[in-house]
Amino acid sequence: xxxxxxxxxxxxxxxxxxxxxxxxxxxxxxxxxxxxxxxxxxxxxxxxxxxxxxxxxxxxxxxxxxxxxxxxxxxxxxxxxxxxxxxxxxxxxxxxxxxxxxxxxxxxxxxxxxxxxxxxxxxxxxxxxxxxxxxxxxxxxxxxxxxxxxxxxxxxxxxxxxxxxxxxxxxxxxxxxxxxxxxxxxxxxxxxxxxxxxxxxxxxxxxxxxxxxxxxxxxxxxxxxxxxxxxxxxxxxxxxxxxxxxxxxxxxxxxxxxxxxxxxxxxxxxxxxxxxxxxxxxxxxxxxxxxxxxxxxxxxxxxxxxxxxxxxxxxxxxxxxxxxxxxxxxxxxxxxxxxxxxxxxxxxxxxxxxxxxxxxxxxxxxxxxxxxxxxxxxxxxxxxxxxxxxxxxxxxxxxxxxxxxxxxxxxxxxxxxxxxxxxxxxxxxxxxxxxxxxxxxxxxxxxxxxxxxxxxxxxxxxxxxxxxxxxxxxxxxxxxxxxxxxxxxxxxxxxxxxxxxxxxxxxxxxxxxxxxxxxxxxxxxxxxxxxxxxxxxxxxxxxxxxxxxxxxxxxxxxxxxxxxxxxxxxxxxxxxxxxxxxxxxxxxxxxxxxxxxxxxxxxxxxxxxxxxxxxxxxxxxxxxxxxxxxxxxxxxxxxxxxxxxxxxxxxxxxxxxxxxxxxxxxxxxxxxxxxxxxxxxxxxxxxxxxxxxxxxxxxxxxxxxxxxxxxxxxxxxxxxxxxxxxxxxxxxxxxxxxxxxxxxxxxxxxxxxxxxxxxxxxxxxxxxxxxxxxxxxxxxxxxxxxxxxxxxxxxxxxxxxxxxxxxxxxxxxxxxxx
Numbered sequence: 001x002x003x004x005x006x007x008x009x010x011x012x013x014x015x016x017x018x019x020x021x022x023x024x025x026x027x028x029x030x031x032x033x034x035x036x037x038x039x040x041x042x043x044x045x046x047x048x049x050x051x052x053x054x055x056x057x058x059x060x061x062x063x064x065x066x067x068x069x070x071x072x073x074x075x076x077x078x079x080x081x082x083x084x085x086x087x088x089x090x091x092x093x094x095x096x097x098x099x100x101x102x103x104x105x106x107x108x109x110x111x112x113x114x115x116x117x118x119x120x121x122x123x124x125x126x127x128x129x130x131x132x133x134x135x136x137x138x139x140x141x142x143x144x145x146x147x148x149x150x151x152x153x154x155x156x157x158x159x160x161x162x163x164x165x166x167x168x169x170x171x172x173x174x175x176x177x178x179x180x181x182x183x184x185x186x187x188x189x190x191x192x193x194x195x196x197x198x199x200x201x202x203x204x205x206x207x208x209x210x211x212x213x214x215x216x217x218x219x220x221x222x223x224x225x226x227x228x229x230x231x232x233x234x235x236x237x238x239x240x241x242x243x244x245x246x247x248x249x250x251x252x253x254x255x256x257x258x259x260x261x262x263x264x265x266x267x268x269x270x271x272x273x274x275x276x277x278x279x280x281x282x283x284x285x286x287x288x289x290x291x292x293x294x295x296x297x298x299x300x301x302x303x304x305x306x307x308x309x310x311x312x313x314x315x316x317x318x319x320x321x322x323x324x325x326x327x328x329x330x331x332x333x334x335x336x337x338x339x340x341x342x343x344x345x346x347x348x349x350x351x352x353x354x355x356x357x358x359x360x361x362x363x364x365x366x367x368x369x370x371x372x373x374x375x376x377x378x379x380x381x382x383x384x385x386x387x388x389x390x391x392x393x394x395x396x397x398x399x400x401x402x403x404x405x406x407x408x409x410x411x412x413x414x415x416x417x418x419x420x421x422x423x424x425x426x427x428x429x430x431x432x433x434x435x436x437x438x439x440x441x442x443x444x445x446x447x448x449x450x451x452x453x454x455x456x457x458x459x460x461x462x463x464x465x466x467x468x469x470x471x472x473x474x475x476x477x478x479x480x481x482x483x484x485x486x487x488x489x490x491x492x493x494x495x496x497x498x499x500x501x502x503x504x505x506x507x508x509x510x511x512x513x514x515x516x517x518x519x520x521x522x523x524x525x526x527x528x529x530x531x532x533x534x535x536x537x538x539x540x541x542x543x544x545x546x547x548x549x550x551x552x553x554x555x556x557x558x559x560x561x562x563x564x565x566x567x568x569x570x571x572x573x574x575x576x577x578x579x580x581x582x583x584x585x586x587x588x589x590x591x592x593x594x595x596x597x598x599x600x601x602x603x604x605x606x607x608x609x610x611x612x613x614x615x616x617x618x619x620x621x622x623x624x625x626x627x628x629x630x631x632x633x634x635x636x637x638x639x640x641x642x643x644x645x646x647x648x649x650x651x652x653x654x655x656x657x658x659x660x661x662x663x664x665x666x667x668x669x670x671x672x673x674x675x676x677x678x679x680x681x682x683x684x685x686x687x688x689x690x691x692x693x694x695x696x697x698x699x700x701x702x703x704x705x706x707x708x709x710x711x712x713x714x715x716x717x718x719x720x721x722x723x724x725x726x727x728x729x730x731x732x733x734x735x736x737x738x739x740x741x742x743x744x745x746x747x748x749x750x751x752x753x754x755x756x757x758x759x760x761x762x763x764x765x766x767x768x769x770x771x772x773x774x775x776x777x778x779x780x781x782x783x784x785x786x787x788x789x790x791x792x793x794x795x796x797x798x799x800x801x802x803x804x805x806x807x808x809x810x811x812x813x814x815x816x817x818x
Contacts, residue, residue: 012037082108099123114161131157251298269294287311362457371399388436406432442471497528551590566611652707660721676736676775687726745804769804776810
């Protein structure tokens with residue numbers, strides 16, 4: 001002020017000031033001070049005229065107006081909505097859309113739309129930015145409001161400046177002039193996108209839970225900061241303003257709450273009162289209050305509120321009032337509780353069923369490596385039990401479901417997934433899948449497509465079930481049936497035993513199976529062991545059974561199961577410890593294979609790579625394998641006996657006529673490669689005399705002894721057969737020298753030079769030999785050889801006893817020789 005007074009002294013220009021003045025009585029007042037210079041005709045200042053006016057009341061009114069504007073601005077900026085003041089009538093733009101001139105747009109307009117208040121002043125910006133599908137509804141709404149002049153509300157989708165689509169709720173009401181005409185429109189825009197998303201999310205979840213519809217009323221209030229004494233003697237902060245909606249929340253009108261502040265205190269639920277009181281005290285430190293609590297309505301019903309308030313301060317920073325907004329969130333709380341209960345029930349269900357629950361996107365993503373990936377939105381904790389992978393690993397590894405599927409199963413599953421994605425039909429496949437620990441398991445995947453109310457796909461809701469045991473049981477039944485069929489059909493024993501071992505190893509992954517057969521020499525011999533190294537099997541070939549003969553030798557010796565849990569320490573494995581160490585045979589469990597009478601036929605053994613005892617299911621599998629092996633061995637033994645009887649002479653045990661002719665045919669085929677072949681017919685001389693003299697029993701004894709002597713005098717690979725009665729045949733393979741055939745015939749004749757003793761007497765027997773030798777190429781057929789040998793025998797008989805006759809057959813030979 002002094003500066004301005006000095007300037008006036010210098011320039012003489014008029015001086016106008018407003019300032020506070022301290023009266024003599026100590027009161028401060030505002031003065032308006034105007035000074036004008038009085039000048040002489042020559043322009044010199046002769047004096048000054050001053051006017052003083054008390055403007056204290058005007059200043060008080062200006063301050064009150066500023067405070068009111070501050071409260072209004074705070075309210076507008078605090079409410080989670082944008083306030084827009086519009087002209088009452090639209091201007092129709094060239095694009096056919098209405099445009100209302102914007103007189104004011106609160107700063108919140110930027111948060112809601114992406115447009116600044118200045119940008120919002122563009123005519124038609126609201127109509128142009130509304131989603132095209134919702135624009136007709138907005139235009140009809142605006143026309144109705146302008147025509148009726150009544151307040152109204154509308155929800156629509158809004159395209160923000162950045163292109164994002166959000167939901168707005170528009171509430172519009174008129175401000176009227178003294179004549180009742182609408183002078184302005186007040187529009188309040190609220191972003192309800194989260195509400196809409198919550199509604200959509202709940203609709204999606206209502207397939208499992210329920211639909212959500214939410215509408216939140218709001219109560220605005222202003223509370224003073226300086227306590228006053230109420231007529232009832234209660235000291236409390238005054239309620240300067242509360243909107244009419246408070247009656248809906250509490251049952252009492254605004255006036256009742258302003259008269260009696262205890263109504264609000266009594267309305268707060270007793271269980272929440274102390275917490276809200278503490279939060280209120282803490283809010284003074286921050287200037288902000290936020291809480292959710294229950295209030296009890298006048299009718300006894302309970303409502304949930306979300307209360308937000310801000311401490312308003314004057315220009316000097318002194319607290320003036322608390323201004324707040326309360327929303328009725330009872331419906332939201334109810335829905336949240338129902339959703340929590342539904343989710344709890346759903347979670348309890350999915351955690352109890354023996355399967356993993358998986359919720360995925362409705363459509364897959366094809367990863368760069370060709371892996372099929374369905375983005376996962378939920379997977380139950382059981383996934384770790386089923387696959388070995390945690391929920392986080394399963395959700396965080398794209399394509400894990402498909403990439404660990406067995407390569408042979410992927411094409412089939414891929415085709416079925418594509419088909420059901422297109423048709424929406426239920427998806428159900430069974431496939432092999434690699435567990436996290438590396439083993440292969442069988443999984444059954446079932447899923448159904450969940451849809452929204454319009455029938456559009458939302459997501460796949462599926463189950464992943466471990467059916468490994470079921471598959472193993474099915475495979476066990478199939479393989480067991482195959483084994484029984486092979487046994488019944490008389491398949492080779494080696495084939496049956498190999499399949500048996502494969503069955504066991506398939507049922508018990510990680511274990512190796514072997515079958516050893518007990519020979520007549522009291523030793524164990526190889527039967528089948530498809531997964532054991534040949535060197536390991538060679539080390540136990542011909543193993544003599546005994547009390548310290550490993551697992552198998554001891555089991556066969558004791559005729560009872562022997563379970564060696566650690567081959568490194570068990571004394572029964574002392575001689576084979578190096579083999580066990582080298583081939584990782586840490587445990588061996590063996591059981592004897594018994595025939596119907598309890599005799600030992602062999603052993604079945606399981607080998608593990610870790611030191612342990614067999615599990616109960618492995619013991620049952622071992623018992624089943626032993627029973628099947630016993631069945632196969634007994635059937636094979638019976639078949640061998642039947643085969644032997646069919647092709648051998650029951651008296652002498654020699655091959656009979658059928659077996660001899662069969663071997664002759666095979667020998668002729670080999671002879672084309674290996675050289676000549678000879679057939680000898682041997683006939684006993686005067687054998688009828690023995691039967692007539694001592695009877696047929698004595699004749700049978702003689703025939704048996706003759707058979708033994710003939711066998712001893714030929715090579716191991718040659719065949720001696722009883723052809724008929726007292727007639728025997730000999731097949732010599734790989735011979736081409738006539739002299740060699742003659743020497744064989746001579747040895748046979750000489751073999752009977754010694755008398756044959758039997759119970760009743762001693763008999764001398766001689767024989768005659770007719771031989772046919774085929775040499776060269778082509779060789780004669782079997783019929784020719786047999787006929788030639790028979791004719792040679794006839795000639796030998798005519799010459800006398802103990803004679804031999806040889807016939808040579810070939811392309812360039814045809815002669816006989818004794």
